[in-house]
Amino acid sequence: MSVETITTQPFKDQKPGTSGLRKKVKVFETPNYLENFVQCIFDTQHEQPDAPLVVGGDGRYYNRQAIQKILRIAAANGCTRVILGQGGILSTPAASNLIRQHNARGGIILSASHNPGGPDEDFGIKFNTPNGGPAPEKVTEAIYTATLHINRYHTLDEPDIDLDTLGQVLVGDMEVDIVDSVSAYADLMERLFDFDQIRALFQSGFRMRFDAMHAVTGPYAREILENRLGAPVGTVVNGVPLEDFGGGHPDPNLVYAKELADYLFGPDAPDFGAASDGDGDRNMVLGRHFFVTPSDSLALLAANAALAPGYNGNISGIARSMPTSQAADRVAAKLGLPCYETPTGWKFFGNLLDAGKITLCGEESFGTGSDHVREKDGLWAVLFWLNILAARRQSVAEIVREHWRIYGRNYYTRHDYEAVDSTAANELVDTLRSASATLPGQQLGSYTVDYADDFRYLDPVDASVSANQGIRIGFKDGSRIVYRLSGTGTQGATLRVYIEAYEPDPAKHDLDTQQALAELIDIANRLAGIRERTGREAPTVIT
Ligand code: VG1
Numbered sequence: 110m111s112v113e114t115i116t117t118q119p120f121k122d123q124k125p126g127t128s129g130l131r132k133k134v135k136v137f138e139t140p141n142y143l144e145n146f147v148q149c150i151f152d153t154q155h156e157q158p159d160a161p162l163v164v165g166g167d168g169r170y171y172n173r174q175a176i177q178k179i180l181r182i183a184a185a186n187g188c189t190r191v192i193l194g195q196g197g198i199l200s201t202p203a204a205s206n207l208i209r210q211h212n213a214r215g216g217i218i219l220s221a222s223h224n225p226g227g228p229d230e231d232f233g234i235k236f237n238t239p240n241g242g243p244a245p246e247k248v249t250e251a252i253y254t255a256t257l258h259i260n261r262y263h264t265l266d267e268p269d270i271d272l273d274t275l276g277q278v279l280v281g282d283m284e285v286d287i288v289d290s291v292s293a294y295a296d297l298m299e300r301l302f303d304f305d306q307i308r309a310l311f312q313s314g315f316r317m318r319f320d321a322m323h324a325v326t327g328p329y330a331r332e333i334l335e336n337r338l339g340a341p342v343g344t345v346v347n348g349v350p351l352e353d354f355g356g357g358h359p360d361p362n363l364v365y366a367k368e369l370a371d372y373l374f375g376p377d378a379p380d381f382g383a384a385s386d387g388d389g390d391r392n393m394v395l396g397r398h399f400f401v402t403p404s405d406s407l408a409l410l411a412a413n414a415a416l417a418p419g420y421n422g423n424i425s426g427i428a429r430s431m432p433t434s435q436a437a438d439r440v441a442a443k444l445g446l447p448c449y450e451t452p453t454g455w456k457f458f459g460n461l462l463d464a465g466k467i468t469l470c471g472e473e474s475f476g477t478g479s480d481h482v483r484e485k486d487g488l489w490a491v492l493f494w495l496n497i498l499a500a501r502r503q504s505v506a507e508i509v510r511e512h513w514r515i516y517g518r519n520y521y522t523r524h525d526y527e528a529v530d531s532t533a534a535n536e537l538v539d540t541l542r543s544a545s546a547t548l549p550g551q552q553l554g555s556y557t558v559d560y561a562d563d564f565r566y567l568d569p570v571d572a573s574v575s576a577n578q579g580i581r582i583g584f585k586d587g588s589r590i591v592y593r594l595s596g597t598g599t600q601g602a603t604l605r606v607y608i609e610a611y612e613p614d615p616a617k618h619d620l621d622t623q624q625a626l627a628e629l630i631d632i633a634n635r636l637a638g639i640r641e642r643t644g645r646e647a648p649t650v651i652t
């Protein structure tokens with residue numbers, strides 16, 4: 110094996126965001142761009158160097174080229190073994206599972222999640238640590254610092270390998286095990302949920318549609334829903350992963366999964382609908398003529414956890430990201446469980462999960478998960494719902510309404526302003542931060558400010574601090590407004606405004622969300638001067 114050492118120069122823009130490094134494909138195609146980042150992973154991550162490395166991605170454009178490069182650099186850096194998903198495919202939760210099952214030294218996951226794919230669209234790369242989770246900030250910081258000083262990388266002068274044939278191949282002296290991307294993950298799901306009960310549900314005539322959005326979950330959903338659970342063939346639609354996701358935006362929300370939403374709200378609606386994103390970690394759940402917010406979904410899974418064999422009596426605590434609605438807090442309080450509030454991004458759940466402080470966690474951005482892996486998991490959430498539906502034999506709408514009657518309803522919306530001018534967006538947040546000290550006690554319309562701050566997280570496990578995680582404005586009645594800037598966009602800045610109000614009265618649980626929140630939305634817009642600062646009349650996306 111002859112290692113080549115190539116001279117290179119640092120790039121200044123390789124700072125990982127909310128979940129890894131995301132840029133346009135064209136940027137990743139710049140000579141040495143990907144190579145530099147991968148070399149910096151090997152230069153800084155020395156835990157368990159003899160253990161295998163897991164590699165895979167969501168199949169988007171550039172996945173295959175990136176994997177060939179990564180394999181050569183890994184081998185040149187002394188990596189002894191790689192576990193690779195067949196065809197270079199691994200959903201993010203399946204990669205997390207493999208890292209854990211093989212006691213790996215970590216994983217390299219290639220994805221830009223819900224961002225579009227194709228030669229002119231987005232690509233991404235991230236490193237997951239040996240616990241299977243996204244690297245914590247101290248790791249991403251170390252990698253980033255290395256990218257600012259790198260002057261060489263190691264690679265091999267070796268041809269590409271065949272990524273599609275199962276079995277073992279060598280890259281230099283490094284063994285590459287090409288494994289079935291789906292089976293280990295499907296087996297794990299079978300251990301967590303009552304597959305017999307769900308099979309009986311499908312046999313009873315229950316109808317569902319799963320929209321894989323031409324992204325990575327297609328093969329997983331087909332194997333689990335259609336093959337193992339006996340759902341009719343055709344239950345999974347858009348099930349073939351495509352490099353450009355069929356030209357779509359593989360983001361499971363009401364805007365980008367419109368086809369599914371229209372079907373679920375139409376005359377021929379089935380009982381249940383679900384979708385997942387580019388890399389399979391997000392989920393959207395719908396009932397017939399009914400949309401379940403991700404925040405409610407987390408609360409509901411927690412309240413019904415006893416119905417799933419993998420969780421019956423096993424919930425140690427719950428965590429939610431800061432902007433996620435407080436619906437889960439109410440369930441935790443009733444069950445006598447601790448509830449943690451973390452910054453946005455799955456990496457912040459890792460320590461809590463590893464320490465056994467929580468079992469379930471979730472984010473408002475269509476992310477839900479548990480201690481079974483260290484990533485959010487789209488199909489897992491769908492199966493959890495199916496398990497609940499199979500056990501309760503009520504409709505999705507009935508189950509959610511009953512939940513609201515018991516716990517009250519947290520009306521919730523998120524307004525996104527995409528691709529706004531970065532300077533204007535930063536100024537908007539800076540101004541709010543400065544103003545926050547003066548807000549407590551102020552009366553804004555019919556709401557009294559209780560507290561206002563820029564969220565600062567003290568990790569209860571390792572005492573690390575993450576500051577500037579978003580402006581929170583809490584009102585005396587429990588309502589909240591949150592502002593933060595996205596860390597996953599690849600164009601300008603994206604401002605996210607999260608608005609929440611609590612309604613205990615069941616007679617008021619059927620309002621339109623935007624109407625129920627109208628006054629708070631207005632307060633949020635005026636307080637931040639969104640129109641003046643961004644020049645936008647309305648949000649790009651309302652969820
Ligand atoms: C967004 C979401 C966040 C999520 C992140 C990664 O980040 O808000 O909750 O963890 O995407 O999701 P941001 O910084 O743009 O708000 V993904 O599905 O990598 O799969």
Ligand code: CO
Nearest residue numbers: 222386388390
């Ligand atoms: Co994703």
